[in-house]
Amino acid sequence: MTKVKYTPADDATCGWFHLSQPRVARPALQGSRTARWVVVGAGFTGLAAARQLALNFPDDEIVLIEAQEVGYGASGRNAGFAIDLPHDIGADDYIGDIKTAKISMELNLTGQSILKDLVEKHRIECQFRLCGKYQAAIEDRGIGVLDAYRRGLDKLGQEYQMIEEKDLPSHIGTHFYRKALFTPGTALIQPAALVKGLADTLPANVTLYENTPITEVEYGDKTVLIHKTGRIVADKLLLTNNAFAMSFGFLTGRMLPIFTYGSLTRPLTPDEQARLGGKPYWGVIPADPFGTTLRRTTDNRLLVRNSFSFNADGRSQQKYLQRFKERHKESFERRFPMLPEVNFEYTWGGSLALSRNHMAHFGQLATNVYGALCCNGLGVTRGTVTGTLLADWLAGKKSHLIDFLLASPGPNKNPPEPILSAGVNMNLLWGQCRAGKES
Secondary structure, X not given: OEEOOOOOOOXXXXXXXXXXXXXXXXXXXXXXXXXXXXXXXXXXXXHHHHHHHHHHOOOOOEEEEOOOOOOOOHHHOOOOEEOOOOOOOOOOOOOOOHHHHHHHHHHHHHHHHHHHHHHHHHOOOOOOEOOOXXXXXXXXXXXXXXXXXXXXXXXXXXXXXXXXXXXXXXXHOOOOOOEEEEEOOOEEOOHHHHXXXXXXXXXXXXXXXXXXXXXXXXXXXXXXXXXXXXEEEEEEEEEOOHHHHHHHOOOOOOOEEEEEEEEEEOOOOHHHHHHHOOOOOEEEEEOOOOOOEEEEOOOOOXXXXXXXXXXXXXXXXXXXXXXXXXXXXXXXXXXXXXXXXXXXXXXXXXXXXXXXXXXXXXXXXXXXXXXEEOOOOOHHHHHHXXXXXXXXXXOOOOOHXXXXXXXXXXXXXXXXXXXXXXHHHHHHHHHHHHOHHHO
């Protein structure tokens, strides 16, 4: 029996969750039951896997287990960018091998298309806008990144627009940035609203249990999952819980639970909207990966997202919230001096599952145990597509995308503790310092 050492425990102050349409959580599982298919983790990956299993096996019941409420965890805490393009930070031009980049882009576009179709079909209100994104820079180093990425996009044959400093305020209001690269294919979403909507429109043969953390697991021909009031005996288990899969005994020491932090303002008044100017909604990602992400939402709030911590257990730590809220306020004031009276209503943290080689796991983990894990910061699109394709692979379907995912070497091994924590924390601190004005 494997004891699950860590289960999700996020802070209670995520703006996306509280501002999205309230829903009644599905009841926790009481007692014991059996199932042919059990999926653990009801974020983007797990919801996609459960939905596609239900379509591929219409006579089977699919059990989907979530440790918290749907939308409360990592999938409802990101910045809400459903990104289409590859962005390989290890390559000089951020594209790298052209064949790999094209497949990566096809995966992202497939995930985006799946979500777009579901939003339209089920009329999920989640502020879905296919409005593109800006990648903006203030430092010389950041402008060099934009120029390199432009060359990579030329190689990939993708559309973009370089926007100079004098023209940027008409797009995003602020005069802060010197240059931006606009790409039109990104969709912006309200992530918690989308995840809640996906959960409430699952096929009838999916049974979702929320607030049901798994505390122990026994592996064999069948998998036995222990929870507070009983057990689940699964013929086949799918893990779609990212870094928490390490607590289930898989990819141990191969994923990095990195938390990043966001703050969301109150709605801007009509006068404040006029002072800001620019387009009614937009998203900005930083040229430097340790810089600040910004969004203007359709309900006229501003999001600031920056700062990182390495929480090895994958759980929220309250001590970071006030510290990083102050940093968010400094970043906000530098970018929006025309809005001195606008304060934050919400500040929260959310986890990413990263690997040092930027690789994910897709496929078998053990006998009758499978996983789509470690999205490396692309959970919205990549989680959706890999969850869907994992269910297709288990149904015997074949495609070049499945072959590509199966061929991945997976996340590489991390150094042992305490070297790991010291090294990761030092890299995070150095990266944030090096970001300079882009932080």
